[in-house]
Amino acid sequence: AQTVTQSQPEMSVQEAETVTLSCTYDTSESDYYLFWYKQPPSRQMILVIRQEAYKQQNATENRFSVNFQKAAKSFSLKISDSQLGDAAMYFCAYVRETSGSRLTFGEGTQLTVNP
Amino acid sequence: SQTIHQWPATLVQPVGSPLSLECTVEGTSNPNLYWYRQAAGRGLQLLFYSVGIGQISSEVPQNLSASRPQDRQFILSSKKLLLSDSGFYLCAWTTGFSLYGYTFGSGTRLTVV
Numbered sequence: 196a197q198t199v200t201q202s203q204p205e206m207s208v209q210e211a212e213t214v215t216l217s218c219t220y221d222t223s224e225s226d227y228y229l230f231w232y233k234q235p236p237s238r239q240m241i242l243v244i245r246q247e248a249y250k251q252q253n254a255t256e257n258r259f260s261v262n263f264q265k266a267a268k269s270f271s272l273k274i275s276d277s278q279l280g281d282a283a284m285y286f287c288a289y290v291r292e293t294s295g296s297r298l299t300f301g302e303g304t305q306l307t308v309n310p
Numbered sequence: 311s312q313t314i315h316q317w318p319a320t321l322v323q324p325v326g327s328p329l330s331l332e333c334t335v336e337g338t339s340n341p342n343l344y345w346y347r348q349a350a351g352r353g354l355q356l357l358f359y360s361v362g363i364g365q366i367s368s369e370v371p372q373n374l375s376a377s378r379p380q381d382r383q384f385i386l387s388s389k390k391l392l393l394s395d396s397g398f399y400l401c402a403w404t405t406g407f408s409l410y411g412y413t414f415g416s417g418t419r420l421t422v423v
Contacts, residue, residue: 228409228411230411232411237416238348238398238416238417238419239414239416239417240400240402240412240414242411242412242413245409245410245411247409286353286354288411290411292409297344297356297359297369298344298356298402298411298412299356300353300354301353302352302353303352303353
């Protein structure tokens with residue numbers, strides 16, 4: 196079974212600084228997708244960024260980027276120029292590249308942004 | 311565009327009472343639908359998923375059940391709530407392709423008293 200591990204229950208960063216959230220996963224599949232979701236205090240789940248396992252190039256979305264290391268099964272999220280609105284719970288998630296597959300989530304990292 | 315509606319937003323129910331949470335998706339057909347539960351602001355636990363009308367798969371045996379009476383409607387139910395059923399329930403949908411991840415509803419905060 197696939198598992199997703201986020202080893203940092205809590206992280207904090209100063210406004211305008213950069214922070215990296217860690218995620219590792221375990222799978223025997225070669226084709227899959229990885230995601231980072233953000234859950235602010237409203238508890239709405241918001242997709243931040245996604246990565247296709249077959250792509251070597253790391254995904255980037257504005258201030259958010261990932262460091263995808265397929266051999267190491269590592270998928271970290273870097274937030275640059277942190278803003279107060281980035282404060283949220285962040286979840287790493289994995290899904291196989293198969294129709295109807297289920298998304299598996301990590302336990303989350305609570306990010307605090309200090310002014 | 312596709313949207314997902316989930317209601318109610320908040321619910322307080324006594325132990326032993328029934329439960330019905332509803333989720334509907336607009337702007338797409340034959341979506342894959344999911345019910346997740348999140349306890350204490352931590353990870354999401356998949357409860358049920360459905361790839362078509364009347365097709366329900368359960369991930370965790372418990373006091374809850376799910377039904378999909380229409381293509382874009384997914385219902386989470388219980389005949390008798392337990393204290394342990396309290397939590398935040400999220401409905402989600404996706405197309406048959408995993409690339410796009412899931413789109414989530416706004417969630418229901420259930421408190422069983």
